[in-house]
Amino acid sequence: MNEPEDSLEARLKRMAGDLGFADCRICRADEPWAAGERLEAFVERGHHGEMGWMETTLERRKAPTAMWADAKSAVMLAMNYGPPASPLPQLEMREHGNISVYARGADYHDLIKKKLKQLARDFAETSGEEVKVFVDTAPLMEKPLAEKAGLGWQGKHTNLVSREHGSWLFLGAILTAAELQPDEAEEDHCGSCRACLDICPTDAFPAPYQLDARRCISYLTIEHAGPIPAEFRAPMGNRIYGCDDCLAICPWNKFARTSAEHKLWARAELKLPELEDLAALDDEGFREVFAGSPIKRTGRNRMLRNVLIAIGNSGEPRLVGGSVVPHLDDEAPVVRGAAVWALSRLDMARFESERARRAGDESDEGVKAEWALTPR
Missing domain, CATH: 3.40.109 (NADH Oxidase)
Structure with missing residues (x-):
């Protein structure tokens, strides 16, 4: 108008x-x-x-x-x-943690x-x-x-x-409280397109225009405090904070321009952090790395849980000794449980060895259940 x-x-x-x-x-x-x-x-x-x-x-x-x-x-x-470019190709960089744009x-x-x-x-x-x-x-x-x-x-x-x-x-x-002249509402231009629905790795849309947050990777990695449900761990891939798939695939993005707001792209180190580096963060290191970022509000334990799931999906057994096994002794049960799962994915022999040595001493019921699960 x-x-x-x-x-x-x-x-x-x-x-x-x-x-x-x-x-x-x-x-x-x-x-x-x-x-x-x-x-x-x-x-x-x-x-x-x-x-x-x-x-x-x-x-x-x-x-x-x-x-x-x-x-x-x-x-x-x-x-x-x-x-500057679609974030979807970065999902293949399995040794790096993918953070929502x-x-x-x-x-x-x-x-x-x-x-x-x-x-x-x-x-x-x-x-x-x-x-x-x-x-x-x-x-x-x-x-x-x-x-x-x-x-x-x-x-x-x-x-x-x-x-x-x-x-x-x-x-x-x-x-x-001002009585302002309203603009015209926008019409729906999605048409028959299903790209955003079909790309979702966890089938979080029960129907078009409906989201079940309980299945959404953004919800699971940011809002959900407990262990990631087993069925969603492999589909998470290297996504450690949020998920852009349904946004990034939208055909209307062909008209989008790179943001001119430089502060949104000023922290280059947050683009694709290495999982190995993130796994080494203690609480102080986490707060330092993510100072000024919305990620800081998630907290170190939740982030480490996500990082360990991503490590389990990385296909890199070399990360077991330095990035996974140390977290089997982490103070936070949600981190220990994720480390157990990651170990089961990357090194079966080491998993069986550690299970025989540790499972009987575990005090948390959730982590005990992780040790009892059949590796997959």
């Missing part, structure tokens, strides 16, 4: 562009929508897994006005984080929130209206709002897709 150049909406979008946002669109925040019902069904099916906060904040998530009763408009912002640079929460706060402050001063800022950490459904505002549409992988930026967009939101 074309606003007059001196309108509040036009000035807001110009400010957003000056701050580096790829797009800025507006929608009503106080209208009924179906997204709340879809979220409720998602939780009722148990597809949220261990993300209990989705259940406890369900009522607040179901509508923007449940977050803030005075909200009239939602200003939706998109920041392009398009990578969004987490290879600076923490996007900090990056976007700083810009959002500046935009919200300027808008509030200009309009005299109240505002509230949201970046993925509050119970607000950004993707349905972004679709309603016209930034893109929620594809069959449930993520936002843009005709200009493909599937590589960070989202932020500003709710305001």
Whole structure:
């Protein structure tokens, strides 16, 4: 929608562009929508897994006005984080840990929130209206709002897709009490394409536009705290933090451009870290390596669990002595259990030897179960 150049909406979008946002669109925040019902069904099916906060904040998530009763408009912002090339070929680099594209640079929460706060402050001063800022950490459904505002549409992988930026967009939101002119909602342009559904290594989509987080590698490697369920370990491959498969295969990415935000690509050492180096990290080393990265919030134990699963999938027996066996004595049961599995995959003779020597002394029931499993 074309606003007059001196309108509040036009000035807001110009400010957003000056701050580096790829797009800025507006929608009503106080209208009924179906997204709340879809979220409720998602939780009722148990597809949220261990993300209990989705259940406890369900009522607040179901509508923007449940977050803030005075909200009239939602200003939706998109920041392009398009990578220089498709990350899919890196899945074959089995001695390296594959990190989801969004987490290879600076923490996007900090990056976007700083810009959002500046935009919200300027808008509030200009309009005299109240505002509230949201970046993925509050119970607000950004993707349905972004679709309603016209930034893109929620594809069959449930993520936002843009005709200009493909599937590589960070989202932020500003709710305001201002009555702003809304933009037109975007239509679904997925058509008959199933690429994102068919590439999923763990069949995490029970149907188009539905995700079962309990089967999703992004959920398993980041949100899930316990052992990785056995059926998903081999499909994880070298993915140690997140999974980009469904995003990277999207045909609309042919229109995407490499992000111009240098902070998203400033940490080259996070692109493809070697599994051997990651396996050697203690808690202090983990915090040092991933300082300023969203990965830091996952914690050392969860990351080491993922790294050991990736080592088990690497096909490299040379990693057993220095990277696997030392973690059979790790203080964290989730790490010990992953080390047992990795050993069973890489060196059967060593596995049988260590099982005979250690299994009887193991105190954790979960790790005992790992030793008892038939190696595969």
